[in-house]
Amino acid sequence: MHIVVCIKQVPDTKNVRIDPDTHTLVRQGVESIINPFDLFAVEAALQIKDSMGARVTTITMGPPQATEALRDTLALGVDDAVLLCDRAFAGADTWATSTTVSAAIRKMGDVDIVLCGKQAVDGDTAQVGPEVATLLDIPYATFVKKIEMLDGSHLKAVRQTDDGVEVWKLPMPSLLTVIKEIGEPRVPSLRNKMRAKKAEIPNWGAADLGLDPDSVGLRGSFTQVVRVFSPPRRSNRIQIEGSVEEQAEQLFQYLKNCRVPGL
Amino acid sequence: MDYFLTEEQKMIQELAGQIAREKIRPVRAQLDEKEEFPWEVMKILAQADLFGLYIPEEYGGMGGGIFENCLAVEKLGEACIGIATSFAASGLGAYPILLHGSEDLKQQYLPQIASGKRLAAFGLTESGAGSDVSGIKTTAVRDGDHYILNGTKQWITNGGESEIYSVLAITDRSKGARGASFFVLEKGDPGFSFGKKEKKLGIRASATRELVFQDCRIPKERLIGREGMGFVIAMKTFDKSRPGIGALGVGLAQGALDVAVEYARKRVQFDKPIISFQAIQHKLADMAIKTEAARSLIYSIARYMDTEPTDVSKYAAMGKVFAGDVAMEVATNAVQVLGGYGYMQDYPVEKMMRDAKILQIYEGTNEIQRNIIGQELNKEYGRIKESFF
Numbered sequence: 043m044h045i046v047v048c049i050k051q052v053p054d055t056k057n058v059r060i061d062p063d064t065h066t067l068v069r070q071g072v073e074s075i076i077n078p079f080d081l082f083a084v085e086a087a088l089q090i091k092d093s094m095g096a097r098v099t100t101i102t103m104g105p106p107q108a109t110e111a112l113r114d115t116l117a118l119g120v121d122d123a124v125l126l127c128d129r130a131f132a133g134a135d136t137w138a139t140s141t142t143v144s145a146a147i148r149k150m151g152d153v154d155i156v157l158c159g160k161q162a163v164d165g166d167t168a169q170v171g172p173e174v175a176t177l178l179d180i181p182y183a184t185f186v187k188k189i190e191m192l193d194g195s196h197l198k199a200v201r202q203t204d205d206g207v208e209v210w211k212l213p214m215p216s217l218l219t220v221i222k223e224i225g226e227p228r229v230p231s232l233r234n235k236m237r238a239k240k241a242e243i244p245n246w247g248a249a250d251l252g253l254d255p256d257s258v259g260l261r262g263s264f265t266q267v268v269r270v271f272s273p274p275r276r277s278n279r280i281q282i283e284g285s286v287e288e289q290a291e292q293l294f295q296y297l298k299n300c301r302v303p304g305l
Numbered sequence: 306m307d308y309f310l311t312e313e314q315k316m317i318q319e320l321a322g323q324i325a326r327e328k329i330r331p332v333r334a335q336l337d338e339k340e341e342f343p344w345e346v347m348k349i350l351a352q353a354d355l356f357g358l359y360i361p362e363e364y365g366g367m368g369g370g371i372f373e374n375c376l377a378v379e380k381l382g383e384a385c386i387g388i389a390t391s392f393a394a395s396g397l398g399a400y401p402i403l404l405h406g407s408e409d410l411k412q413q414y415l416p417q418i419a420s421g422k423r424l425a426a427f428g429l430t431e432s433g434a435g436s437d438v439s440g441i442k443t444t445a446v447r448d449g450d451h452y453i454l455n456g457t458k459q460w461i462t463n464g465g466e467s468e469i470y471s472v473l474a475i476t477d478r479s480k481g482a483r484g485a486s487f488f489v490l491e492k493g494d495p496g497f498s499f500g501k502k503e504k505k506l507g508i509r510a511s512a513t514r515e516l517v518f519q520d521c522r523i524p525k526e527r528l529i530g531r532e533g534m535g536f537v538i539a540m541k542t543f544d545k546s547r548p549g550i551g552a553l554g555v556g557l558a559q560g561a562l563d564v565a566v567e568y569a570r571k572r573v574q575f576d577k578p579i580i581s582f583q584a585i586q587h588k589l590a591d592m593a594i595k596t597e598a599a600r601s602l603i604y605s606i607a608r609y610m611d612t613e614p615t616d617v618s619k620y621a622a623m624g625k626v627f628a629g630d631v632a633m634e635v636a637t638n639a640v641q642v643l644g645g646y647g648y649m650q651d652y653p654v655e656k657m658m659r660d661a662k663i664l665q666i667y668e669g670t671n672e673i674q675r676n677i678i679g680q681e682l683n684k685e686y687g688r689i690k691e692s693f694f
Contacts, residue, residue: 229320229323230320230353232316232353232355232358236316239312
């Protein structure tokens with residue numbers, strides 16, 4: 043069993059500020075962390091490894107310093123890690139990212155399960171997982187809170203949706219994006235931490251993946267960010283709290299005070 | 306301050322610090338309130354490889370020493386010394402086996418303790434034998450291939466929770482101090498049961514319980530070392546473990562200082578943060594001085610002891626006394642800095658103050674430590690022929 047977990051290094055959103063002039067993230071002095079949802083994906087993979095044995099590989103596309111994020115996953119018990127780093131990958135949108143990531147998974151060959159976090163907390167698109175599955179032509183399930191192996195060739199995925207819970211049976215290989223209910227990420231072990239420190243993490247570029255530089259990065263992107271802005275603060279916001287009855291009463295009074303016709 | 310730690314030592318600090326922040330801090334108040342043993346945290350510490358820091362690699366440990374163990378204990382102690390005591394007590398129980406156990410005992414028990422799969426505990430204190438260890442009444446009588454134990458141990462940390470116990474019992478009362486021996490007892494041994502669980506002022510997440518032996522029969526191979534070595538093993542074990550108690554004190558003091566400084570920067574009275582008042586600044590300064598001094602002392606002692614010197618008792622005692630007293634003082638002053646809020650359970654310093662007191666009492670009261678230091682000074686200067694005046 044070989045499980046690949048796709049992770050992303052993101053700015054620690056607890057400390058993110060927006061530059062009021064440029065409307066972009068102030069990255070200076072902001073620590074990079076592993077996207078929290080991706081840690082749940084790593085945990086899901088390690089749970090499968092614990093229960094039935096599996097080889098777990100993490101991959102990430104990013105600048106050289108993203109190696110540290112990969113190293114952190116090795117410290118948790120992940121077996122191998124691969125960095126996808128190339129100048130040609132820069133400026134990628136979700137499609138170009140998925141092109142690169144899926145090419146790397148294809149290169150690995152023997153992959154049974156691909157796991158991703160449900161979304162990254164910086165872009166919040168939740169697109170890369172499904173796109174990677176589509177490019178690999180394998181089935182996928184999103185917002186998975188529980189994974190169970192059925193037999194050698196199928197798995198059961200329990201999805202949490204807005205309407206309730208869905209239980210799916212998927213053939214392997216397949217891709218799952220997971221949510222936090224999968225289980226709290228573990229802490230590293232000292233032995234794995236020491237191993238991670240010394241581990242050699244290979245770097246695959248566009249040429250290693252057999253990708254045309256025009257199909258990845260900014261040039262391979264269908265979308266481009268034209269402008270980033272902070273939405274203006276709306277002043278007339280109120281927050282109502284309490285039981286449903288109390289909230290209804292407060293809202294009623296508020297609307298009444300606004301002289302809404304009929305009240 | 307940079308204490309020139311190795312990469313590995315920094316990793317231990319980082320890992321124990323992460324567990325303290327993420328897994329201990331959120332649960333400490335609740336475990337204290339419910340007097341609940343921290344099994345969840347123990348499992349995490351086991352999985353993190355921290356139980357085997359001081360155990361040689363050939364027995365499944367990480368091959369470190371007292372210093373590595375102190376680094377971990379200090380970080381855990383920053384969050385809760387009740388939980389950190391439960392962790393450290395397993396080491397206290399392991400040391401008699403590690404120091405003087407037969408190869409078979411080491412092979413059988415140390416890997417289990419190193420992996421954290423089973424916790425250990427140390428059984429010495431009795432109702433009539435605290436500071437005066439020679440007052441113990443528990444007996445072990447040889448009967449063919451077995452020993453039969455009778456007696457009751459009191460206030461045993463991890464009692465009832467641990468599965469492996471190093472227990473001191475009298476094998477020959479006529480020999481006085483040379484008539485005691487250490488044995489390995491296992492939870493489940495016939496005739497070995499647990500008495501009442503104590504209700505305590507502090508470290509309430511740790512379990513403190515009686516061990517009761519009623520014609521408890523164990524194989525003779527469970528004897529640690531030789532008959533009559535009991536007191537020597539006890540003293541050697543304490544020499545190894547006392548820096549760890551000091552490290553708990555350093556951790557607790559740091560934890561209390563952290564809360565006090567953060568609070569003093571935020572709390573506004575007379576239109577100013579209270580840290581701008583000299584009365585508060587000086588208090589915080591003294592807390593910081595003493596915490597750092599205790600840390601420096603403990604680190605120096607632990608590093609020295611890892612070189613396997615012979616004159617360790619005095620230093621082990623110094624570290625335990627100083628860091629324990631510092632922890633009590635810093636925690637008390639942290640409560641004072643927080644004022645009324647500090648006295649309430651909404652902030653962690655009231656618990657720290659309750660917890661700190663035990664550091665001056667267990668593993669040899671601080672009075673006993675001063676006795677040891679005084680006696681060592683007397684011996685040392687007796688050997689020096691030169692006059693200093």
